Structures are given as C-alpha cells and as structure tokens.
Amino acid sequence: MEKGSGVVLATERYGSAESWKYVAKDGVMERRRDGGEGESRANSIVGVFKSVFLPQGYPESVSNDYLQYQFWDTVQAFSSSLSGTLATQASLKGVGVGNQEATVAAATVTWLLRDGTGMLGRILFAWQKGTKLDSEAKKWRLFADVLNDIAMFMEILAPYFPAFFILIVCTAGIFKSIVGVAGGATRAALTVHQARRDNMADISAKDGSQETLVNLAGLLISLILIPLVTDNPVLTLSLFFLFTILHLFANYKAVRSVVMETFNEARLTIVLQQYLRDSRVLSPQEANQREPVFIEFSKSVPIKLGVRLQEVLQSKDELDLALKHNGMPYLLGVKHGCVCICLGPEAAVHDEIRAMCQAVWLSSKLTTQTSRDLSTQQKQSHWELVHESHKLMDTIFSPFLKGVEAAGWDVKRTLLDWDEWRVEWKTKSN
Structure with a gap:
C-alpha cells in the first residue's frame, strides 16, 4: 500500500464490471474505484448502456454464447425491419392506398381475410408442432426466419397479380402467423438456455429493449428508403434481396453460435x-x-x-x-x-x-x-x-x-421430444 493512501476497510464489486474499495484516511471513510480514479458506473456512458440493454449481472448472469448470439440477432432484426418496410409498402399499395378507385370496404375485407387466415394458421401450427419447438429450437428458429422472408416476398409481388392478390396475401398471412408462433416460442426456449440465475424475465425484457432500438434504427433508415423505392419495382426487389441475404446469413450465424448443454x-x-x-x-x-x-x-x-x-x-x-x-x-x-x-x-x-x-x-x-x-x-x-x-x-x-x-453436459434434464403415454406392464419372461 502506498504511503498516505489510507487503510482499506472493505472492498466490493459489481459482477466483473467494477470493483471499489473503502479506505479509512484521517478518520474518514472514502469510496474509491479500484484500478484508478474514474467515473462511477451511473455516470459512465458504457455503464448506462449496459444497464439499459444487457441483463443485470452480465456476463456472469447469462450463458457464454449470449453476446455472439445477440449480435447476430440484432443484425437479422435490423435487416428484417427494412425488408418488412418494403413488404408493408407493397401491401398498402395492393389494398388500394393511393388509388382513387379503391374503396375502404374492399381494403378492410382484404385485411380481415388476411388476419383471419393468419389466426387459423397460428392455432393449427401450434397444435401440430408445439412440442417440437423446445426440442429443436435452433431448427425452428431458422425455419421461422426463412418463412418470414418468403412471406414478405409474396407481399411484395402481390400487387403485380391483382387477380390473385387476396389469395397471395392470405397465404403470406398464414406464413407470418407460423413465424409468430415458431419465432416467439423458440425465443423463449433460447432465453431459458441463456438464463443462468433464473433471470429469464430480465433477459427477455432486455432482448425486447434491444429489438426496439434496432427497429427504431430501421425506421429511420426506412424514412430514407421509402421515397426512393416508391414506384420503382426494380430497386424494391434489389434492396429486398440484399436485406434478405443479410437476414438469412445473420440468422444462420445466430443459431450456429448457440451452445446448448442439454441433449435433444x-x-x-x-x-x-x-x-x-x-x-x-x-x-x-x-x-x-x-x-x-x-x-x-x-x-x-x-x-x-x-x-x-x-x-x-x-x-x-x-x-x-x-x-x-x-x-x-x-x-x-x-x-x-x-x-x-x-x-x-x-x-x-x-x-x-x-x-x-x-x-x-x-x-x-x-x-x-x-x-x-x-x-x-x-x-x-x-x-x-x-x-x-x-x-x-x-x-x-x-x-x-x-x-x-x-464433458459439461447437463443430464439432469433433456430436450427429448417425449409424448405423454406411460405404460405399466406386469408380465415378464426370464
């Protein structure tokens, strides 16, 4: 200890991010940041960013693959947001926005049919594949994103096939409803994997904050894109394919980065x-x-x-x-x-x-x-x-x-897809 620095009475740390010490000097207890003087965590820009967008106790409170997964998940969410803007513009154009001959009733009926078929699709998919979403979370997560891109591509093409517009948007609505079930359920399964302190709610909430920030950035970019792509189908499709390639690549990297310790x-x-x-x-x-x-x-x-x-x-x-x-x-x-x-x-x-x-x-x-x-x-x-x-x-x-x-596998639980039948037998041959 340096001369005149005082006597260390206690030390404390905030996870692995910060450490502090309490020093007695001239009869007064002072709190000093370990490793040199600096701003407190509350005043640190990086510290504030972490507290807003990362789970409490990061990185100890999450799995080792958390940061890599969240990075690629952020990239895919950003590209999906931009692709969604292009698809939404095409859908609005298809239902008659900007067309003086279109009626509010026709647009409303189209929208209701799309939403109604989507609701049915959501129920049927959850019934058929609900149990698979835990055991094969990676596969269904990637499947959901591929299907989402297909649905958005159909919405972009729909206005160019007016005779089949309702059929196309309803089919796209079914696909998107499946995406909602598969994407949401697998996100929950991955959150269970990432949580290391029974902090699933905190991880889920911070994931929502991250996604909101990404969507806000996508919204700002979209304000620039919309005037450029309006009435320009070639540029619309070109940008869509560019964002889709980025979206699929980021999703593949995201699911590949997940390291689950339970057996499926x-x-x-x-x-x-x-x-x-x-x-x-x-x-x-x-x-x-x-x-x-x-x-x-x-x-x-x-x-x-x-x-x-x-x-x-x-x-x-x-x-x-x-x-x-x-x-x-x-x-x-x-x-x-x-x-x-x-x-x-x-x-x-x-x-x-x-x-x-x-x-x-x-x-x-x-x-x-x-x-x-x-x-x-x-x-x-x-x-x-x-x-x-x-x-x-x-x-x-x-x-x-x-x-x-x-080797580090968790054998106290599994993600094997067991059905609920249980059988008792009483006859056995030696």
Whole structure:
C-alpha cells in the first residue's frame, strides 16, 4: 500500500464490471474505484448502456454464447425491419392506398381475410408442432426466419397479380402467423438456455429493449428508403434481396453460435455415434457445431418416444420378446419402419437418455438395411437388434453417462421430444 493512501476497510464489486474499495484516511471513510480514479458506473456512458440493454449481472448472469448470439440477432432484426418496410409498402399499395378507385370496404375485407387466415394458421401450427419447438429450437428458429422472408416476398409481388392478390396475401398471412408462433416460442426456449440465475424475465425484457432500438434504427433508415423505392419495382426487389441475404446469413450465424448443454435427439445422436467410434465424448461446443440447423421433413428410420403400447407390440409373444434382456422401465420395438419406445411411469431422466441411446443405435442399424420386408423373419431380426441394444447399453451406458457429465453436459434434464403415454406392464419372461 502506498504511503498516505489510507487503510482499506472493505472492498466490493459489481459482477466483473467494477470493483471499489473503502479506505479509512484521517478518520474518514472514502469510496474509491479500484484500478484508478474514474467515473462511477451511473455516470459512465458504457455503464448506462449496459444497464439499459444487457441483463443485470452480465456476463456472469447469462450463458457464454449470449453476446455472439445477440449480435447476430440484432443484425437479422435490423435487416428484417427494412425488408418488412418494403413488404408493408407493397401491401398498402395492393389494398388500394393511393388509388382513387379503391374503396375502404374492399381494403378492410382484404385485411380481415388476411388476419383471419393468419389466426387459423397460428392455432393449427401450434397444435401440430408445439412440442417440437423446445426440442429443436435452433431448427425452428431458422425455419421461422426463412418463412418470414418468403412471406414478405409474396407481399411484395402481390400487387403485380391483382387477380390473385387476396389469395397471395392470405397465404403470406398464414406464413407470418407460423413465424409468430415458431419465432416467439423458440425465443423463449433460447432465453431459458441463456438464463443462468433464473433471470429469464430480465433477459427477455432486455432482448425486447434491444429489438426496439434496432427497429427504431430501421425506421429511420426506412424514412430514407421509402421515397426512393416508391414506384420503382426494380430497386424494391434489389434492396429486398440484399436485406434478405443479410437476414438469412445473420440468422444462420445466430443459431450456429448457440451452445446448448442439454441433449435433444440430434445432439445425443452426434455424441453417441462419436463415442461408439472412438470412445471420445464430444463437448457441448463440439456437438453443437455439428448439429444440423435445417428442418428435416423425413427420416429413413424415425424415432418415436413415449408411444402407446400397441405401437411397440401387439401380442403376448412380442411382449415377452420386448422384456427379454430388459430390466429397464421402458420397452423398445420396431414397427412400420420406426423405432418406438414405451416409457414406464417410474422412468427417470437417466432412463430416458439410455432409452434414446438405444433408439439411436437401432435407427442407425436399421438405416443400413435396404429391405423393408415385414415378413416374420424380418420381424425376428428386429427383435434380435433390440436385444443386442440392451446388451450394448449394459456395457457402455454407465461410462458414457459419466463421460458426458465430465464433458459439461447437463443430464439432469433433456430436450427429448417425449409424448405423454406411460405404460405399466406386469408380465415378464426370464
């Protein structure tokens, strides 16, 4: 301590951003900023900016990928705002703004039809795909943004096809309603991932502030763009494609930057297959980099989790086959080209992970089979694979689970897409 500097009585810090010390000098306690004199946090421009737009306690209160994701999310929001301005102008032109022959009633009917079909689309999409939005948040986040660009492109083209204008804008309205559900739900799923101190509400609120600031900047740019693109379709489409390319690139980088530590089907498949090849456990960072971020609408051998018993077996003999070599609270079977799992009510998270590992192994084995023959002989070979998968898991699952925990994976919860059926069985063959 320097001579005359006083005696340090206490120190305090604000996360990793600032540190202060209380010094006793000449009988008076003074508060000094550690590392030199400077402005207090409240008067610091950077400090004020952080407190307004970043969650409290940043960066300790959020995941490590927060800043990179938010940067690309800001870029995509800005480009989407500009694209939306072009689409809105085209929609207003299509419903008759600026046209003396257009009527208010016709424009109102068009707008109501668009909103009405959008509401129906929102309900149907949430019904069909709601459970997928947690387990495959990255894929549906990117899908939503691609669909949003398609919808805006349709709105820009709609005025040039007056005979089909209502059909086009209603279809675009359905697409945008799907975007609203998928985008909002996946944003919530990503917020859960980013929150490290149960501060989801704070992160969500600050994300809204960031988006509002970006939209305000987009609004100011739009005021310059609108006079330039009015009655200039070539420039309108050129700018739209430019903003769309930037939008899609930023979205791809955003979802690629997310590093989730919980298992969904894709991440567990990647980690398990690597472990089976060379006994190496991938870290969350490595597995997330390999995870596909585009929607796969069909798989050669899909996996169904938490199904009804009849989707796994249909006879007493098949129940005996399902229970052979199986001391776990779940049943596996292969039906109609799918790997299906019945889950018992007492199954824990680790049981779910093990069941999924078996299903992934079975799916990869069945994918290599070129024949889809459903004869008795083929069914028997499927059961043999199921029995082999039980024996394999008895050998490798315990060290695999320890390895993924040591690598930083969260195995206390999963993002596997389990349905709600739970089955209790009372017959077992030794």
